Amino acid sequence: MKQEIQDLDVLIIGGGPAGLAAALRLRQNGIENILIAEREKQPGGILRQCIHDGFGLTRFREMLSGPEYAERFIREAEALKIPILTNASVTEITPDRIATVVARDGLRTYRARAIILAMGCRERTRGALAIPGSRPAGVFTAGVAQAYINLYNRMPAREVVILGSGDIGMIMARRLTLEGAHVQAVFEIQPYPSGLTRNIRQCLDDFGIPLHLSHTVTKVHGERRVTGVTVQEVGDGFRPIPGTEQFYPCDTLILSVGLIPENELSLGAGVKLDPHTRGPIVNERFETSVPGIFAAGNVLHVHDLADYVSLEAEELADAVTDYVTGKDLPDCSVSVTCDKNINHVIPQTVSLRESVNLSLRVNRPLTDVKVAAVQGGDVIAKKTLKKALPAEMISLHVPKDRILPGKELEVRIL
Amino acid sequence: MEHEYDVLIIGGGVVGCAIARELSAYRLQIGVLEKNPDVGYETSARNTGVVHGGFAYDVGSLKAALCVEGNRMMGELAKELHFPFKRCGKILVGHTEEEYARLLEVIRQGEACGASNLRMVDREELHTIIPSAEGNFALLSENSGIVDPFLMTSALAENAAENGVDFHLSCEVSDISREDGLWVIRTKNEVFTTRWIINSAGAQCGKISEMLGIRGYRIIFSKGDYIVLDPRLGTMVPMPIYTVPSNTYMGIHVTVTTEGNLLLGPTAENKEDPEDYGTEQKNLDFLYEEAMRIWPHFTKGDCIRTYSGVLPKWVDENGTIQDFRIEIRDKEAPNAVNLIGIESPGLTASVPIARYVIRLMKEREVFEPNADFNPARNEIRRFADCTREEQEALIRENPDYGEIVCRCSKVTRAEILSAIHNPLGARTMAAVKYRTRCMMGRCQGGYCQMRIAQMLETEAGLDPCEIMYARDGSPLFFGKVRG
Structure with a gap:
């Protein structure tokens, strides 16, 4: 029975904010034969452990917690009877869109007309930073500490140092403090914070937790549980400055040092990745280099807010609807380039025949800037910003009627 | 608590485990004392896992002879015990x-x-x-x-345990004395008496040798x-x-x-x-x-x-590195096998070292074969290494194989459960990690470690504060957040 291949219009891999939003929109667009494959026992993805508020302001114009935000989508998915296969891991997808799913009742095989990659991202770990020293208990990524506290009711820390000013790290600084741990400081190797300004204010400043920029942990101490960390100021090329060593006694080191789109499955299908985003290279319809395989959300590029993940996934769902209904779609062969101030732009290729929303991040903090889409020296769309921070995504709408066909599209900071 | 043994082995490294496994082929009461909560925590698994050919040692040395022998038999051993080689x-x-x-x-x-x-x-x-x-x-x-040095060590130990050897984990020797013709070994909470004692303490071999009354090794x-x-x-x-x-x-x-x-x-x-x-x-x-x-x-x-x-x-006194020393000094320390300076190629040579130790013992005592000895060890079947047909069969037989816990290395719930219920009774995150490869991939446990910690609580009946990362004194948690 399970040996048989089941046909689907769309298989959605991942039931987090991207996958759920895409599924709902597809169903609203009249695409019936869809399935969400979710590896956890419940849908919701990372939102399940994000019990802080700050979700939904853009998407629902309401302040919600992560689980409440997820619940909005899950309830609607239930009402529309969208099938969600939980506790099921997709282990392989092929370029011709055949997926293998491992579940407790056996291996399942699906053949889909379109696959939506919505696997989200993972955290960078200590290993990737190669911090020297011992390997004791008590080194956790911020997301792991968050899961232990919010989902598993386990207290992993008492006396804490945090490395990295990513948003989850700052949110955990507040969460740990509220649960009785003592957070000594947050250290950031960059000369600017890597998380949102609102989190610095609400999670660090309000709790008197200092943020030290241009500092990093250069050694972990303790053979059993962490006994402390050595922190150093960094100079050119992030090299630790000799003589600035300071020892912080602590039992826990929390890491919030970056998120990496989770693309092992995509690579297996031959999807090409962008070295800057570490997500797939996509066209204006969120289609990857493999026809019929689409990507949105944190698997595509790491977002600052979950709301934008959902909005992006809804936009993607409209494109997938066009694809599976056989609509005639323009060729996207024109590359979008960017100047040295910009880290990346999504999408990477466009048709120059449709309106497009460009999503980008700057490389370093900039003030009083104009972000512009330029074609052959002509500015066809622009946005003025008092501040542009690497922590925040910038969105730039380029309307169809302004686009000049046949001319290369570049995004620049003016 | 008091325990009486025919042979007590000090040290659960690859050599101690090999001695335990080889000795379990005889009718003997055998125990292993290991200070860590699992075997293979020190020198044995902290190397490159290379199985040496035996050409880089002095002619006539034990290192050369035992290494050549170990190299020759590794294929057979790996097949019997199911470790990667x-x-x-x-x-x-x-x-x-x-x-x-x-x-x-x-x-x-x-x-x-x-x-x-x-x-x-x-x-x-x-x-x-x-x-x-x-x-x-x-x-x-x-x-x-090449071998997986941890899996080789734990395979030897688990096979020994299946053949009746007692592993006393988290049991550090604090004192050794000779009383009424027996060796008496004290740890923090327990006393062991034994006729034979074997010093296979690896990095601590000098310290244990002194306790046995054999002095002077540098x-x-x-x-x-x-x-x-x-x-x-x-x-x-x-x-x-x-x-x-x-x-x-x-x-x-x-x-x-x-x-x-x-x-x-x-x-x-x-x-x-x-x-x-x-x-x-x-x-x-x-x-x-x-x-x-x-x-x-x-x-x-x-x-x-x-x-x-x-x-x-x-x-020696000039700092020149010496050969392996495996000895019984009948006068200074009767019925004590002393292993000194077991470094590289100790992993390759571990089973030949064990057989050499047993030869020395058998020169002094007749050991009766254990008719029930089973040299084979059941492996944990790795889902990720199976063909599609094998995977389907595994899930049919045990639905826990259909639940992937560690997504980077595709380790299933069934494999984690097998590791938690290992024959040694090792109970740490590392014990599960080294036996299954979970938490070793790209995310380093970011996705699966919470569930593994939870399974250690429910399956092994541990209190949250009793879950150790690796060594004793390496707790993951300070308790619950609430109630």
């Missing part, structure tokens, strides 16, 4: 005329020691074997290979730092790449593991404390630089973690 060969690359002469000398020495399948290859053949290798010529040792601790690289590079290195060795130092090498990761290392530095395993930035920088000369195909970004290991070396 590949006879992939090993290459020693050279550039200069002096190095060429030295390698020829190594071949002569190796052949005199009984090592075989050693030959020189020219530049062209070297690049056919390993296109990415640097060098003008090389010595190829076809018999060399042991130095040679510490080496290693770097682990992402498995995506593993396919470029089909076998370990070494430089030209001396008889006491192998040099920095690039090794592939049975899991397909690359290892760079080790550095070599003498240390006072045998259990200071912290790595140092200066050593890592040195390793990057040195390894780059041998195999310039990685970047610092390929590093996924670092670790270190310690080799206990017996040295």
Whole structure:
């Protein structure tokens, strides 16, 4: 029975904010034969452990917690009877869109007309930073500490140092403090914070937790549980400055040092990745280099807010609807380039025949800037910003009627 | 509590576990005392896992003889006990005329020691074997290979346990005395009496030897730092790449593991404390630089973690490194087998060392064979390594195989449960990790560690505060957040 291949219009891999939003929109667009494959026992993805508020302001114009935000989508998915296969891991997808799913009742095989990659991202770990020293208990990524506290009711820390000013790290600084741990400081190797300004204010400043920029942990101490960390100021090329060593006694080191789109499955299908985003290279319809395989959300590029993940996934769902209904779609062969101030732009290729929303991040903090889409020296769309921070995504709408066909599209900071 | 044994083995490293397993073929009450909460936590698993050919040791030495024997039997042993072993060969690359002469000398020495399948290859053949290798010529040792050193150690231990050996984990020896013709060993909470005692304490061999009344051994601790690289590079290195060795130092090498990761290392530095395993930035920088000369195909970004290991070396008064010493001193310490300076190639030679120990014992006492001895160990079937048909069969038989817990290495709930219920009763996150590969992939447990900790609580009945990461005193939690 399970040996048989089941046909689907769309298989959605991942039931987090991207996958759920895409599924709902597809169903609203009249695409019936869809399935969400979710590896956890419940849908919701990372939102399940994000019990802080700050979700939904853009998407629902309401302040919600992560689980409440997820619940909005899950309830609607239930009402529309969208099938969600939980506790099921997709282990392989092929370029011709055949997926293998491992579940407790056996291996399942699906053949889909379109696959939506919505696997989200993972955290960078200590290993990737190669911090020297011992390997004791008590080194956790911020997301792991968050899961232990919010989902598993386990207290992993008492006396804490945090490395990295990513948003989850700052949110955990507040969460740990509220649960009785003592957070000594947050250290950031960059000369600017890597998380949102609102989190610095609400999670660090309000709790008197200092943020030290241009500092990093250069050694972990303790053979059993962490006994402390050595922190150093960094100079050119992030090299630790000799003589600035300071020892912080602590039992826990929390890491919030970056998120990496989770693309092992995509690579297996031959999807090409962008070295800057570490997500797939996509066209204006969120289609990857493999026809019929689409990507949105944190698997595509790491977002600052979950709301934008959902909005992006809804936009993607409209494109997938066009694809599976056989609509005639323009060729996207024109590359979008960017100047040295910009880290990346999504999408990477466009048709120059449709309106497009460009999503980008700057490389370093900039003030009083104009972000512009330029074609052959002509500015066809622009946005003025008092501040542009690497922590925040910038969105730039380029309307169809302004686009000049046949001319290369570049995004620049003016 | 008091325990009485015929043989008590001090140290659950690969040699102690091999002795336990080999001795369990006789009708004897056997116990192993290990200070850590699992076997193989020190020297045994902190190395490159290379199965040596036996050519880089002095002719006539125990190191050479036992290594050659260990190399010969490794295939059989790996099949019986189900641990990963590949006879992939090993290459020693050279550039200069002096190095060429030295390698020829190594071949002569190796052949005199009984090592075989050693030959020189020219530049062209070297690049056919390993296109990415640097060098003008090389010595190829076809018999060399790689094992997973932790799984080899735990496989020996689990097989011993299945054959009736008692493993006393988290049991550090604090005192040894001789009373009424028996050895009395005290740990923090327990007393053991035994007719035979075996010192296979590895890095602590000197300390235990003193406790037995055998004094004067000078042991130095040679510490080496290693770097682990992402498995995506593993396919470029089909076998370990070494430089030209001396008889006491192998040099920095690039090794592939049975899991397909690359290892760079080790550095070599003498240390006072045998259990200071912290790595140092200066050593890592040195390793990057040195390894780059041998195999310039990685970047610092390929590093996924670092670790270190310690080799206990017996040295004479001039500091010259000595052979293995395996002895029974009937007058000073009757019925005590003393193993001193068991360093590299101790992993390769572990079972021959065990058989050598048993020969010494049998010269003094007749051991009756254990008719129930079963040399085979059931393995944990790895879902990720199975064919699709095998995977379907596994899930049909046990639905826990249909639940992937660690997504990076595709480790299922069934495998985690088998590891938690291992025959030794090891109960830590590391015990599960090393037996299954979970938490070893790209996310380093970011996705699965919470569920593994939870399974340790529910399956092993541990309190949250009793879950250790690796060693005793390495708790994951300080309690519950609420109630």
